[in-house]
Amino acid sequence: MVQYVFTPWRSRDELLTVRNQFYPPPPATQTTFTSAEHSKTEKQKAVSRVSMWMHRGGCPHIIESTALLTAAILSDLDNVDGESSYAVRAAYSAAFSRFVTGLLDSHQTMARKQSMYDVAKSVGLPSSFVELRHQATHEMLPSLSRLRVASKKGLEWMWEYYWVGLGEERMVEEEVYGGEGKEERCKELLKRFLGEEDERRRRVLRDGLRVFERELVVRLIDVVCDGDKIDGRGMRRAVGLVRELEGDEAMDDIGEVEEEEESKDVEMVREELGRVLEEVKEREEKGPSWVLVDEKEWVPKPIGVV
Incomplete structure (x- = not known):
């Protein structure tokens, strides 16, 4: 029996369009997020489209995390004068924590509960990501420079883990x-x-x-x-x-x-x-565990009648 997979995007071409907006082409030779060829407008379009996919439901966690980290970077770029650096740090921290927590929780099994470090090792996620997630969640917000570097590395990791495939x-x-x-x-x-x-x-x-x-x-x-x-x-x-x-x-x-x-x-x-x-x-x-009902024997009853 054919199993249908429902996706929030209409076609595979739409998904690839979003990938090209997030990451600079050609993907086979250039995997860094920062690129002069990709304008801020294109990245914002990709974030908006992923936001629409989230409302439709069924959007993979990696795609959402890519959009959230990209949105944090765009917010950082808008903060030219540095007047709201705390808000930018909070946006980076929230996006990065959601990325790490959601990814690792999806790989937990009911049979045996593992630590975040063990799960991260099994999926190839750097342990530094788990450490930064812990600091952003339970301690003072990490510095802006550290969050910028970690977000860039996170986007590159997601490229190798999901997008390139x-x-x-x-x-x-x-x-x-x-x-x-x-x-x-x-x-x-x-x-x-x-x-x-x-x-x-x-x-x-x-x-x-x-x-x-x-x-x-x-x-x-x-x-x-x-x-x-x-x-x-x-x-x-x-x-x-x-x-x-x-x-x-x-x-x-x-x-x-x-x-x-x-x-x-x-x-x-x-x-x-x-x-x-x-x-x-x-x-x-x-054979199947169900049988057809003989219409001659079955008598419909109004709702509420015993």
Whole structure:
């Protein structure tokens, strides 16, 4: 079954337009935020458009954080005489704290509560960002110079973490929708997903797999894991993907194992994958849990009548 993803932007081109307004082109060679080619007006347009997306709902946290930090920078640029430096510091601090807190909270799991430093390490966020967030929240506001540097680094980090991957999403879309051989494309995409070590690229590949029918992906998981050499991490990703497709709690990379334990863990995870696939097969054989009501037997009653 095809899974539809609702986005606050009308088209992918609209999203890329906002990216180009936030970051100077060409994105492949220039990743710094400050650029003479990007006027203050263009950045303000991007902030306003993201604000509209937030009202629509479903806007990713990284996009909102990019807009908030950009708005703080624009406010700083307007403060030419330095008359309201405290307000500018407060705007920087609020935007940066929201960026760090929202990002790390989204990676927390219900099974095991981790410290912010541990979560930051798992997603590649510098520990200095967590320290600055703590100071801005619980202590005196950081200095304006420190906030300016941190905001610039934060925008560059978000470029690498999210924005630069939009080009890869187009590549995945072309692989999924273009030409014939849907099953082969799904199989190749699945192999890349199971073997990809980079978390950001793995999320992009998983989004590409979602456009295929659930039954096709589940069937090919069994084929790929049975016929190809998949390590322990790949097997765990396969288990998590099956559970996610079946509507269970998303468990991407459940319980990563150490390199030295990976070999002895493969068989155990392979058995778990077999059990999960068997549960899916039994569920499909039973059919849906609902039945059609015979119109001759069903009598409608007014609301309130027992």
